[in-house]
Amino acid sequence: MHKDLGALSKPTIEKCDLCIVGAGAAGISMAMDWLNQGEKVVLLEAGGFEFETETQALNQGTNIGQRYYSLTATRLRFFGGTTGHWGGYCTPLDPIDFETRPYVPNSGWPIDYDEFASFLPRASKLVEIDDRTWNLEDYIANKKDYVSLDLNSRVFYSKLFKFSPPTRFGTKYRKALVDSNSITVYTHANLTRINLHESGQFVKDVEAQSLNGNVLTVNARHYVLAMGAVQNARMLLANNQQQKAGIGNAYDQVGRYFMEHPEVKAGHIFLKRPQSMKLYFFDYMKIKMYSELAIASSAQRAHGILNMTTALFPKELSGDWAWINKLPKDGKQSYDFWMKAEKNTLSRAPSDVDTKKYTAYQMQIRMEQSPNPNSRITLGDKRDKLGTPQPLINWQLTELERNSIRGMNMVLGKELIESGIGRLHAPPWVFDTSLEWPNTLGGGWHHMGTTRMHNDPKKGVVDAHCTVHGMDNLHIAGSSCFTTAGAANPTLSLIALTLRLSKRLKELLA
Template identity: 35%
Template sequence: MLADLETLEDNTTLRAPVCIVGAGAAGITMALEFARAGVEAILLEGGGLEFTDESQAIYEGEVTGQGHTDIAFSRLRQFGGTTGHWTGLCAPLAPIDFEKREGVPHSGWPITRADLDPFYERAQPYLQLGPYAYAPADWDGLLTGAPWALDSAVVEPAVYQSSPPTRFAETYLQAITDAPTIRCLYHANLKNLELSDGGAVTRAQVVGYSGKTVFIEAERFVLACGGIENARLLLNFDSQRAGGIGNENDLVGRYFMDHMNCTLSELAPADRQGDIAYYLTHQTDTVPVHIGLKLTEDLMRREGLLDNTVFLDPVWESESHNDDFRDHAWLAFSAIARAFSRGQVPDQFWARTCTIAEAPGAVVTGVYRNIRRRFEPAGTVTTIRFRQDAEQAPNPDSRVTLNGELDPLGMRRATLDWQLTKADLLSLRRTHELIGQAVGAAGIGRVRLGIDIPPLFDAIYTGYHHIGTTRMHDDPRQGVVDADCRVHSVQNLYMAGSSVFTTGGTANPTLTIVALAIRLADHLAGEISGAA
């Protein structure tokens, strides 16, 4: 069932075994998993079925620290969440990402990659991906070109798949509407969680934009609102617990991570006619596949390095075939153009228009080159740039806090202070250096390092991946939730999404978000069935 909260009577109380707050990738996945298990669930979405300025304004806030990031434009507050504009690149986190690593402070999940593998496999169909196959050998004979003959003890291929990308609003709205065990309310904004003396959530206060109030009583509550909003909500709920719910050890909002989106270092090929097709995009029968380069896990452990996958961006002799114009202004323009081509009104139209206005040159260049490349051959490769979403180490000083400004619902707004360290960039530099040594030894070419000593942060941008603000750890002094994603200090409150990640790895987070959502749904469904 699907309904607008505004259609309900004021002060209505709804009841279900479980209440999920947030209808993005995590929340929708959990609701559908509960439906398959026959468990009744209430799913709340603060936005509407489509983008509105009224809902999106709730996400506005302040940005401090590393400046090349964003707190509102990067997120969508509507049914389907930010899957409305994600790009679709997917891979599971690597086994090493779950380990406690020397040289990576605050690392170490309470679960392993093997624990998550069965849920990764179940997550693949949700994102319209191919088989759960991320080893290079899984794709033997299906990819064009050949891998470079690099030292396998140093460098190995990394496999990524591309979702269409799946827009959860378009793909799963009907399934949510038709499921008899799901009650989905939109325009339903969580205002407060009330706690019993025994330390359990007894009910949620939910409000509409008109001021209408609805109460939800459930045995278990799940916040699935994203890395920034999960923390903002917990910090706001401080009427019964000073500092907010789950924040007894001042951890809520800390350890905010993003991926360092950057194109740094480049390879000058020894043979400009050499074959690089293996490291470009492959259109297979099931799913687009991308191959990158990364250091082996043994080498990362020995060197104490963060995780990174290098994707190779060739620079062609003909300038028209080069994509170095693809900055945030171009991405904003592309989103507007795609929406108009489908006969739709673009979401965040004015925000994207302002982004374009700040750097119109990229859009002019991009349009010009895309026209020219239809008539001009690419020519040879002059150089190959290293592009990546590199891992940063967990950092307690990188955080989401509250500021004094109130949103239209009376909730304090968020301040995002994204902090990177020189060690983060020096780890990336060392990774490029080791890849360069392997490439040089194989006679492929020479790598020119693009990270200075001391490193500068000017070329580091956001990956729009909000990670780690309610991190998972067995010790409540080091994490907000336990291995089952339950808030340590609350009996029946759980967190879903990338806010529970202990480290970020180098894989885009959506596949792991969905896998963890399936795992949490299984856990809660099992508890509910066992108690019945």
């Protein structure tokens, strides 16, 4: 069932078993898991079914840290969320990402990798990729033109990426949810208030508003915030009427540990003999898999290096511009940019670039950001049209990120020489600590952390079950619960984590 809050003529009250706030990858994945379950579910979406400039403006915030993208460009505020401009990259977090690593401060998840991985097959189906193994060799065994770099596998390996179509959740799953008798989808329903019981231990109800002033109150047994890392933290902090520091923020943890995946051009590989390296090149969304060069877990531990992968592009084709300098800041312009790029790519004739042989390849690194409590989301003095304080984003990197890139270059350079494959050339900023990050430094628009998972409420916001510490019926879904970021694009992993939470809620409501 669908209701547009903006079209209702009087204040509305809904009673249900489960209220999900946010209809992006996490919120829709959870809602789909509750189809035909018997319980009544309310799914709140801040926008409509299409992009709307006025609604998108509610994402506005101010950057006060490391140079970063506009929040109106990186987030989409309509049904389907940022799956509306998602590129479709799918690869899961690695086992090492869940470990406590002595050289990575604040690392270590309170759940183990195997439990997380058990939900990957179901997550794979939601993003429309196969749920077979993540072993690259099973995909290239009969493809003679897909050849890995002949490096020591104990140091470097080729990590498999699968490509979703990409699945636009707002289109793919809209009909199933709108036609459901047990799920009510509210559009133009922006969360504004979280009202607690006088005990402060559970949520009594939540309020949502449309831009034209209509109000909805939802009274549920359990509530799930699935609005993304920035918005989840923003709403917990803004609802400080009953708990002065904000909900779940008794120990000043909400908004901290904001993580991205730093992406930067970090040098070139020069091969002795020309090689096509087709395995490492992708024709955007035209193939179902490709690979990036990754540093093995044992080498990460040995050298104290963060997790990272390296995409390889022919040097003569890659250029020196950076996405962070090219993309528009305006939400509508950014959305149009991606839609045009996708349309042009899908209509383009097949390219022979992946079959040509080159000797020089540029390295584009996507890396883990170490959990840094000073990298955070806070609230500013400005307010949006609904009266909610706008967020301040303070993205901060540490020396561990720089040291890890430096260490990876040294290890890879050594391996290229010892294997007889070629050599590596790194730009000056990699080894000269007096130089700043280059202007090619950007990110993947992968917002993680801010309500991190930790069993100690002094070190995290949610427990191992993604329940807010001190709250019986308030839970959080999505990558804001990530304890560490890994180097994997987060969509597949955050859906798996959401399905794990969904299973837990079914047990509680039973």
